[in-house]
Amino acid sequence: MMLARVADSLYWIGRYIERAEHMARLSDVMLNATLDRTEAAYEVAQIAIAAVGEPDPSKAANPYQAALALALDREDAGSITSSLAKARENARQVRDQITTETWERLNLLYLRLTGPNADKAFADGSSTFLHEAIADLHLFKGAADATMSHGEGWRFLLLGVYLERAQLIGRLLEVCFGDARRGPITDHFALTSLLRMSCALEPYLRVYTADIQPRFIQEFLLLDEEFPRSIRFCTSRIEEHLSSLTRHMDVPGQVGPERLAGRLKARLQYADMDELEASGVSAFLSSILDECAAIHRGLYETFVAYPLELRLPA
Amino acid sequence: MDMRDEAGVALSVGPEQVAGEARIMEPAVAPYDEMITPGQDVRPHYAALANRLSTLGAQELSERQRTLERFFLLQGITFTVYGGESSTERIIPTDLLPRIIPSDEWTKIERGLTQRLRALNMFLADIYGDQQILMDGVVPRELVLQAPSYRREMQHLFVPHQAFANVCGSDLIRQPDGSFAVLEDNLRVPSGVSYMLANREASKRVFPGTFRGAGVRSIDRYPDLLLATLKSMAADWRPDPQVVVLTPGVYNSAYFEHAYLARLMGAPLVEGRDLVVHDNRVYMRTTTGLRRVDVIYRRVDDDFIDPLTFRRDSGLGAAGLFNAYRAGAVVICNAPGTGVADDKAVYAYVPEIIRYYLGEDAILPNIETFLCRDPSQLSYVLANLDKLVVKAVGASGGYGMLVGPHSTQAQREEFADALKADPANYIAQPTIQLSTAPCLVDQTIEPRHVDLRPFILCGDKITVTPGALTRVALRKGSLVVNSSQGGGSKDTWVLDDAGELRP
Numbered sequence: 001m002m003l004a005r006v007a008d009s010l011y012w013i014g015r016y017i018e019r020a021e022h023m024a025r026l027s028d029v030m031l032n033a034t035l036d037r038t039e040a041a042y043e044v045a046q047i048a049i050a051a052v053g054e055p056d057p058s059k060a061a062n063p064y065q066a067a068l069a070l071a072l073d074r075e076d077a078g079s080i081t082s083s084l085a086k087a088r089e090n091a092r093q094v095r096d097q098i099t100t101e102t103w104e105r106l107n108l109l110y111l112r113l114t115g116p117n118a119d120k121a122f123a124d125g126s127s128t129f130l131h132e133a134i135a136d137l138h139l140f141k142g143a144a145d146a147t148m149s150h151g152e153g154w155r156f157l158l159l160g161v162y163l164e165r166a167q168l169i170g171r172l173l174e175v176c177f178g179d180a181r182r183g184p185i186t187d188h189f190a191l192t193s194l195l196r197m198s199c200a201l202e203p204y205l206r207v208y209t210a211d212i213q214p215r216f217i218q219e220f221l222l223l224d225e226e227f228p229r230s231i232r233f234c235t236s237r238i239e240e241h242l243s244s245l246t247r248h249m250d251v252p253g254q255v256g257p258e259r260l261a262g263r264l265k266a267r268l269q270y271a272d273m274d275e276l277e278a279s280g281v282s283a284f285l286s287s288i289l290d291e292c293a294a295i296h297r298g299l300y301e302t303f304v305a306y307p308l309e310l311r312l313p314a
Numbered sequence: 315m316d317m318r319d320e321a322g323v324a325l326s327v328g329p330e331q332v333a334g335e336a337r338i339m340e341p342a343v344a345p346y347d348e349m350i351t352p353g354q355d356v357r358p359h360y361a362a363l364a365n366r367l368s369t370l371g372a373q374e375l376s377e378r379q380r381t382l383e384r385f386f387l388l389q390g391i392t393f394t395v396y397g398g399e400s401s402t403e404r405i406i407p408t409d410l411l412p413r414i415i416p417s418d419e420w421t422k423i424e425r426g427l428t429q430r431l432r433a434l435n436m437f438l439a440d441i442y443g444d445q446q447i448l449m450d451g452v453v454p455r456e457l458v459l460q461a462p463s464y465r466r467e468m469q470h471l472f473v474p475h476q477a478f479a480n481v482c483g484s485d486l487i488r489q490p491d492g493s494f495a496v497l498e499d500n501l502r503v504p505s506g507v508s509y510m511l512a513n514r515e516a517s518k519r520v521f522p523g524t525f526r527g528a529g530v531r532s533i534d535r536y537p538d539l540l541l542a543t544l545k546s547m548a549a550d551w552r553p554d555p556q557v558v559v560l561t562p563g564v565y566n567s568a569y570f571e572h573a574y575l576a577r578l579m580g581a582p583l584v585e586g587r588d589l590v591v592h593d594n595r596v597y598m599r600t601t602t603g604l605r606r607v608d609v610i611y612r613r614v615d616d617d618f619i620d621p622l623t624f625r626r627d628s629g630l631g632a633a634g635l636f637n638a639y640r641a642g643a644v645v646i647c648n649a650p651g652t653g654v655a656d657d658k659a660v661y662a663y664v665p666e667i668i669r670y671y672l673g674e675d676a677i678l679p680n681i682e683t684f685l686c687r688d689p690s691q692l693s694y695v696l697a698n699l700d701k702l703v704v705k706a707v708g709a710s711g712g713y714g715m716l717v718g719p720h721s722t723q724a725q726r727e728e729f730a731d732a733l734k735a736d737p738a739n740y741i742a743q744p745t746i747q748l749s750t751a752p753c754l755v756d757q758t759i760e761p762r763h764v765d766l767r768p769f770i771l772c773g774d775k776i777t778v779t780p781g782a783l784t785r786v787a788l789r790k791g792s793l794v795v796n797s798s799q800g801g802g803s804k805d806t807w808v809l810d811d812a813g814e815l816r817p
Contacts (some may be wrong), residue, residue, distance in 0.1 A: 092390065
């Protein structure tokens with residue numbers, strides 16, 4: 001049992017944290033890749049720019065400026081700093097619900113990124129800067145895992161993390177393999193960079209060795225059971241947390257988001273890569289993204305913004 | 315949005331707390347120094363700290379000051395200053411040198427505060443009940459009933475244990491002769507207790523050795539005593555009462571304190587929008603449906619708790635809350651309407667209120683207050699306008715006030731006319747000299763003026779936490795301790811009996 005508003009805030013902390021981490025990683029990979037002035041490097045920049053939701057593809061021509069804006073621009077609602085500011089503001093609102101250890105990690109990172117030295121630190125070493133931001137976010141998740149009770153609040157936090165992650169990875173795959181793209185990516189360097197953007201290079205190599213193929217990448221990021229950034233892994237966590245949360249509900253009968261999450265999990269669990277390729281990965285991806293959005297809505301209708309008439313004591 | 319639970323600024327100062335202005339005087343006599351005797355000796359209870367300080371260089375001291383500030387920043391113990399487009403977060407200025415109170419002085423403070431709060435709660439029960447004290451003419455009837463803080467809605471309401479004010483933060487000052495006096499009682503929604511607790515955390519880090527040696531009484535139990543006090547207010551037939559803390563929200567300057575107390579008590583921190591009143595019962599919206607609420611520790615002003623009963627434009631409370639309170643289905647702490655007992659004019663009657671209900675003399679004196687409604691006191695005030703501070707009873711925020719020593723002849727004449735026209739509306743007090751305590755200012759230790767705000771809890775019994783918030787006027791010579799005016803705070807060590815004897 002916890003306040004609906006608190007659950008909402010914890011959920012959004014999870015989402016913003018994950019978003020900030022993903023954006024930091026995309027910028028980092030983009031900046032690293034574009035140290036080479038090759039056609040492939042430009043392609044990587046284009047993927048990154050499209051994956052962060054930037055409508056103007058010409059931004060890829062100046063990756064440093066794009067990364068700087070993505071990191072520190074307070075005006076841009078999608079920037080790392082904005083995401084962290086929103087995560088922290090939510091954390092401030094539920095300060096009584098999260099542990100001091102967890103709060104300190106987030107607060108410290110926020111103070112560093114919004115402090116007077118942030119611009120200089122980025123200019124001095126953008127890669128170090130982004131690396132440290134990612135490391136701090138890992139510390140936050142670690143502190144949350146190690147110090148928060150693994151109860152309802154923690155589950156809402158993780159629901160936010162995994163839903164956001166599933167949607168971000170889905171979006172990245174859509175950019176690379178969706179119908180909107182003229183042709184599939186074949187360049188080895190671009191494919192490696194894609195794996196780096198999903199933090200998947202090393203785990204991928206252990207499964208498929210250095211044989212880097214678009215089909216394997218799709219299979220790994222969509223259907224791998226154990227890799228924490230595969231969409232299958234995310235949906236299985238979402239299902240797990242949701243079914244645990246609905247167990248406490250005093251409303252009888254099956255509720256919305258749990259059913260959706262279970263179905264989505266099963267779809268990914270029993271999917272077959274050959275069939276997917278035959279019917280088109282793009283359509284599959286967009287249906288997954290739609291279902292993630294539906295789970296998000298269902299979550300709100302069930303736990304946060306439910307109609308009072310149904311819950312008043314008789 | 316005008317949402318002020320207790321303070322325009324985080325540390326203190328509600329609309330009622332304008333007494334700060336009275337402290338802007340030149341010293342007539344030398345102030346009492348907390349550490350040094352007039353003969354330039356260190357007082358015994360400060361000896362250990364003085365020894366420690368003599369071994370620390372300016373560099374080390376400012377290093378420790380930075381440690382302290384970092385601790386506050388990291389904990390998010392900040393208040394937000396909103397201005398234009400950007401908002402900045404600042405920490406409350408905190409001084410690292412503790413203020414030390416020996417045990418015998420504390421014993422007297424504790425007895426005095428207990429006595430005072432007991433009498434004030436009896437007074438509140440009386441004026442919202444049979445009004446015996448008004449019948450007997452001890453306190454003028456119109457003074458109480460016409461006060462804007464008197465809530466007619468509270469008349470003849472059952473309040474458990476007759477504990478109207480459950481949390482009280484009184485402002486004490488030390489006069490030049492070394493004795494403590496009460497400057498004002500805060501019975502509405504007093505704040506600052508989180509700074510008392512946070513300052514203690516910080517000073518343990520800064521002076522661990524001295525702290526251990528001094529025998530400082532622990533204040534750690536404040537949160538669970540507060541919770542026990544709140545639970546004691548719930549109806550007997552609710553065996554495990556649900557206590558919540560009601561905050562105006564994250565934009566309130568004292569939000570940190572609300573969250574801090576909620577966290578340490580393990581109680582949900584709710585906003586008005588989390589509460590639903592149905593059938594005279596109060597519920598909070600949780601993830602698993604509606605849950606019944608029994609006790610609300612509200613940090614929202616009377617005016618804002620229920621738009622159906624009080625201010626209609628309030629979005630900070632819950633509609634129907636007061637009716638549920640009337641019906642006895644929920645307890646609001648502090649009770650609405652307690653503010654009338656810390657009214658400026660009622661303040662002058664507190665010694666008589668204590669005598670009336672308890673048959674005792676006040677252990678802690680008031681600051682001498684002249685009530686201009688009394689003709690002989692009026693003539694004294696008129697004869698000494700250049701030495702006194704004259705305040706209008708109903709006004710706050712420094713309006714309708716004459717600061718005698720700083721006034722011109724014309725202002726005094728104007729005020730004299732006003733006094734004669736409506737004497738009942740004015741009180742006068744002598745200029746007040748606060749004591750000083752050592753503070754670290756620009757790497758050197760200098761005396762600064764301080765006051766003392768202890769916190770008293772009252773449910774089925776009265777408890778005084780052995781600690782306090784010491785507010786500091788960090789500007790040299792200033793007597794204003796309010797955080798809006800360059801005031802800060804410092805930790806307050808109350809020593810136990812054996813404290814001074816330990817090595």
